[in-house]
Amino acid sequence: MYRYDEFDHAFVKARVAEFRDQVERRLxxxxxxxxxKPLRLMNGVYLQLHAYMLRIAIPYGTLAPRQxxxxxxxxxxxxxxxxxxxxxxxLQFHWPALKDVPEILEKLASVEMHSIxxxxxxxxxxxxxxxAGAAADEVADPxxxxxxxxxxxxxHPEFSYLPRKFKIAVTGAESDRAAVQVHDIGLHLxxxxxxxxxxxxxxxxxxxxxxxxxxxxxxxxPEEDLLSxxxxxxRVYNLHGRRDNKFKARIKILVHETGTEELAQQVExxxxxLRESELKLPEDxxxxxxxxxxxxxxxxxxxxxxxxxxxxxxxxxxxxxxxxNLHTHKHPDYACVTISLKGIGEVPGDISADQMEAVADLxxxxxxxxxxxxxxxxxxxxxxARADLKAVYEGLVEIGLATANAGLVTDxxxxxxxxxxxxxxxRSIPVAQQIAIRFADQSRQEEIGDLKLKISGCxxxxxxHHVGHIGILGVEKxxxxxxxxxxxxxxxxNTTLGEIIGRGxxxxxxVDAVETIVETYLGLRQDKSETFLxxxxxxxxxxxxxxxxxxxxxxx
Amino acid sequence: MKLLxxxxxxxxxxxxAGPDGVWVEDIGQAEIARxxxxxxxxxxxGREAVARNLVLDIELIDIDVVDGAVRPLRLRERIRAAGPSxxxxxxxxxxxxxxxxx
Ligand code: SF4
Numbered sequence: 072m073y074r075y076d077e078f079d080h081a082f083v084k085a086r087v088a089e090f091r092d093q094v095e096r097r098l099x100x101x102x103x104x105x106x107x108k109p110l111r112l113m114n115g116v117y118l119q120l121h122a123y124m125l126r127i128a129i130p131y132g133t134l135a136p137r138q139x140x141x142x143x144x145x146x147x148x149x150x151x152x153x154x155x156x157x158x159x160x161x162l163q164f165h166w167p168a169l170k171d172v173p174e175i176l177e178k179l180a181s182v183e184m185h186s187i188x189x190x191x192x193x194x195x196x197x198x199x200x201x202x203a204g205a206a207a208d209e210v211a212d213p214x215x216x217x218x219x220x221x222x223x224x225x226x227h228p229e230f231s232y233l234p235r236k237f238k239i240a241v242t243g244a245e246s247d248r249a250a251v252q253v254h255d256i257g258l259h260l261x262x263x264x265x266x267x268x269x270x271x272x273x274x275x276x277x278x279x280x281x282x283x284x285x286x287x288x289x290x291x292x293p294e295e296d297l298l299s300x301x302x303x304x305x306r307v308y309n310l311h312g313r314r315d316n317k318f319k320a321r322i323k324i325l326v327h328e329t330g331t332e333e334l335a336q337q338v339e340x341x342x343x344x345l346r347e348s349e350l351k352l353p354e355d356x357x358x359x360x361x362x363x364x365x366x367x368x369x370x371x372x373x374x375x376x377x378x379x380x381x382x383x384x385x386x387x388x389x390x391x392x393x394x395x396n397l398h399t400h401k402h403p404d405y406a407c408v409t410i411s412l413k414g415i416g417e418v419p420g421d422i423s424a425d426q427m428e429a430v431a432d433l434x435x436x437x438x439x440x441x442x443x444x445x446x447x448x449x450x451x452x453x454x455x456a457r458a459d460l461k462a463v464y465e466g467l468v469e470i471g472l473a474t475a476n477a478g479l480v481t482d483x484x485x486x487x488x489x490x491x492x493x494x495x496x497x498r499s500i501p502v503a504q505q506i507a508i509r510f511a512d513q514s515r516q517e518e519i520g521d522l523k524l525k526i527s528g529c530x531x532x533x534x535x536h537h538v539g540h541i542g543i544l545g546v547e548k549x550x551x552x553x554x555x556x557x558x559x560x561x562x563x564x565n566t567t568l569g570e571i572i573g574r575g576x577x578x579x580x581x582v583d584a585v586e587t588i589v590e591t592y593l594g595l596r597q598d599k600s601e602t603f604l605x606x607x608x609x610x611x612x613x614x615x616x617x618x619x620x621x622x623x624x625x626x627x
Numbered sequence: 628m629k630l631l632x633x634x635x636x637x638x639x640x641x642x643x644a645g646p647d648g649v650w651v652e653d654i655g656q657a658e659i660a661r662x663x664x665x666x667x668x669x670x671x672x673g674r675e676a677v678a679r680n681l682v683l684d685i686e687l688i689d690i691d692v693v694d695g696a697v698r699p700l701r702l703r704e705r706i707r708a709a710g711p712s713x714x715x716x717x718x719x720x721x722x723x724x725x726x727x728x729x
């Protein structure tokens with residue numbers, strides 16, 4: 072993975088010193104909250120319902136064991152012993168004291184981590200496919216490009232005060248696991264017919280109050296033009312984005328109001344002017360970054376297949392886990408392992424300090440020292456020899472992280488919601504917990520098959536509910552929590568936004584409603600190979616409405 | 628009836644204006660304003676505490692007193708008083724009346 076050079080170290084260190092001074096001045100009263108708030112936000116410090124929250128950037132979701140151990144140390148020393156992985160591949164601590172934050176940042180800096188640009192109207196943490204560099208279906212590793220974008224966008228003077236926040240995602244495989252079409256810029260790495268690397272460029276996707284699917288404005292952008300083209304997009308946005316209205320300030324609104332064709336032309340004009348500038352990436356520079364992400368040397372471990380066959384034959388639980396939590400690796404003797412942070416009844420994305428350390432140990436021992444965070448709030452060990460899967464599984468069983476539910480109905484994305492978040496209208500986590508408990512039975516979950524359920528506690532949609540096959544949005548009605556259901560959303564290469572199915576459900580009704588939806592699907596699917604999403608696309612909303620609302624639906 | 632809620636500057640912990648200008652972590656100890664004058668007085672205490680950099684984000688919240696216990700009207704404020712409704716083994720949600728509020 073990328074290692075800080077001298078410049079990076081000095082820069083992050085200076086930033087910590089600066090923030091330490093700012094915190095001291097705030098605590099002494101030399102700075103008012105009004106003056107201090109933008110400064111703390113620039114360093115990832117929010118104030119929530121119960122305490123401050125510190126958001127830590129995990130660039131493109133790649134973590135080294137020593138970094139994970141430091142997160143464990145911070146969780147234990149300065150927080151309540153756990154952390155929360157988010158849908159942006161970041162980690163949040165929900166209980167740090169302001170007075171401790173400079174020290175926490177100093178410790179993070181010692182393992183090449185920080186919280187810069189995890190808030191504010193700037194370019195945020197660049198996200199990528201969590202199987203990057205490992206998945207069999209990948210054209211090329213997207214992380215070198217994500218890293219180039221990270222370096223370029225860090226404290227970029229022109230783009231530090233954009234009309235609104237700006238999110239970029241990169242994927243390197245045909246199946247899009249980074250949800251690029253719901254980002255401000257989505258980059259889909261591909262090869263031209265001549266074998267050159269480049270990107271399909273999507274612009275103006277996003278969820279939140281006005282969800283929109285990104286528009287493809289370029290079919291193929293040569294890799295060396297990554298920064299000139301991205302700069303061109305950001306210039307157009309910076310100039311024309313709606314600064315007059317916070318709710319219309321994202322680039323998706325600009326794309327929508329300007330029209331895709333016109334916007335693409337504006338971008339192309341800027342791009343033409345920039346194309347031969349210093350923004351053009353020399354092949355040597357790309358190569359130098361690529362080397363940081365060179366795939367690990369994976370020795371042949373052909374004994375894996377036989378070992379697996381006998382282990383799965385004698386251990387049914389292990390066999391289940393193998394069935395659900397592996398993804399095909401480039402190397403036939405290896406697999407990508409999903410560590411589910413969705414234990415039945417647990418808090419999605421939460422992990423204790425002990426578990427963090429154990430995962431770090433497993434990554435070191437069996438995983439080439441690599442850990443990934445997925446936007447689905449799980450962890451991934453991208454390179455595990457199939458021969459070592461049983462050992463990894465047993466290690467995970469010991470720490471309660473061997474739930475075999477990757478991609479199933481209980482693998483729920485849930486934002487922090489009203490249990491922590493000051494913006495929330497309703498709770499998300501308890502709903503996720505109750506749904507998981509209702510569907511806990513493994514054979515039932517597997518019978519249902521792939522189903523993405525996503526929950527947000529308010530319209531900001533951090534839980535990506537619009538792109539959930541089943542999406543749940545918490546709202547407040549007459550002082551009570553009410554949950555609105557959307558169906559048919561998807562955040563992959565065929566992105567669709569879910570449709571609101573009808574009136575919302577109370578907190579005591581929502582789990583039953585989900586069950587009704589799932590049962591309706593089971594009753595109507597053609598056969599087991601027709602997933603929930605495929606069935607919904609074929610059937611439309613009518614049978615689900617009928618099942619949920621009965622005659623009420625017909626009358627309406 | 629109202630209470631004055633805020634977060635403590637130093638650690639962000641949710642606090643309420645208590646008797647004698649003390650900020651309390653237990654909503655049950657907070658001072659209740661039963662009329663406009665009392666509300667104005669609480670707000671004055673709050674503004675002074677903000678100016679002295681003790682607390683931030685002061686807000687008057689509506690409450691009831693049910694069986695002698697304070698109960699904020701909004702769920703948001705009940706959760707704030709009780710702690711998150713998850714991780715029952717941790718933090719203030721592990722203590723006393725917390726669960727009964729939410
Ligand atoms: S979706 Fe709303 S409630 Fe959930 S974390 Fe985002 S802002 Fe908070």
